[in-house]
Amino acid sequence: MQRTMQAPNGMNNQGTKASGLEVLCICLRRLAYPCRFADLSQMFHRPKPELCVLFKVGIDFIYDQFSDKLTNLNQPWLTVPQLERYCAAIHAKGAPLEFCWGMVDGTIRSMCRPGHLQQEVYGHKRVHSLKFQCVVTPNGLVANVFGPLVGRRHDAALLNGCGILEHMQQHMVTPAGDEMYLYGDRAYPLTPNLMRPYRGQITEEQQAFNTEMSRARNSVEWEFSKIVRLWAFLDFKKNLKLFLSPVGKLYLVGVLLSNCHTCLHGSETSQFFGLNPPTLEEYLY
Known part of the structure; x- marks a missing residue:
């Protein structure tokens, strides 16, 4: 500063x-x-x-x-060689997918009922909220955040608006020509750059696939938990008042500060996958 x-x-x-x-x-x-x-x-x-x-x-x-650390994917720790390390770390923990470099999921941040646009921000979880989409890498960093959107929007709407799949098609391909992809939950569509669990009537092999990938996908939930654990103000909805305070900006700053904490001390995700995050200097500069 x-x-x-x-x-x-x-x-x-x-x-x-x-x-x-x-x-x-x-x-x-x-x-x-x-x-x-x-x-x-x-x-x-x-x-x-x-x-x-x-x-x-x-x-x-x-x-x-x-804030560009959360929106710009052209970072030194997101180059193709680094992404290959992430893919190998996820696969080494038992995940069947070989070229999955991160996990994607949406998170709902509750807030005080606003005086305007109450129906717009009232989501399916029956709270007034804003919604963000986050991508977590196995070194414990939140690599990308899209949002906020109003709480009633579906996860697929965030995916369509963020443009990350288009970026991956152009820039996240192995030297051998294999496309890398993210892994999300059942709310997401199946695309060449985004995998999801099997749905409907599935075989034992497909159930085993879902189980193994679910263990790896827990990392995104760990990071969501860490953000509000470190910055409890972001979880106190009575003081998060839309139109009176920058609710969305506060959460994004909390994500940035959590990434800085991970660079200094690691996280549950980085320990689980055995990957060290970049140093604070490498992350910020």
Whole structure:
């Protein structure tokens, strides 16, 4: 972060100044556990209006500087040689698929009932929510996030809108010409770049396939759990108010910070597949 950050004019007569480290600490503390700015005021010795401004400045800065890590698949740790390592790690854990480099799934993030568009954000799980689609690699990182969309949209709608399959067709092919693919749950369609479990009346072999792939697909659920475990504020729906706070941006920043935590300390996914994530410097820069 920049050493000094200037808050927007008009919050007070002289503006609000703080070091980048202090702004980052405010953001981390606010996201780590549901708390009021009055509680943070005693910790950081700043009035509530200043803390509110600095929190927004910090969230905006992190998102503006690093959100491409969640949307741009042209990353040094997503090159074809790296993807081949991911495929080998997943296959080595018993997964029948040989060229699966990651797991894809949608996640619903509950929020407070909004004053507008209530029917649009009311999903099939009977909560008001926003929906994201995440791709998790076996080194424990969330490689791609698409969203937010309103909570009532189907997972297939997120898949059609993200454009990841088109990117994979062009750039994620082994030197031998084999196309790589993702693995999702039954909600997704079957395509050359996306595999899913067998459905309907299936044989014992097909059931065995589903079972083995399900063990590997649990990694995406582990990462969803880690995000809200590290940043409990994102799981406190009473304080996530659409049109009053950047609910979608807060979750995306939480994903970024979780990836940074994985780079420093690893994760359950990276330990399960035996792959180390990139260093923090390699991930961010």
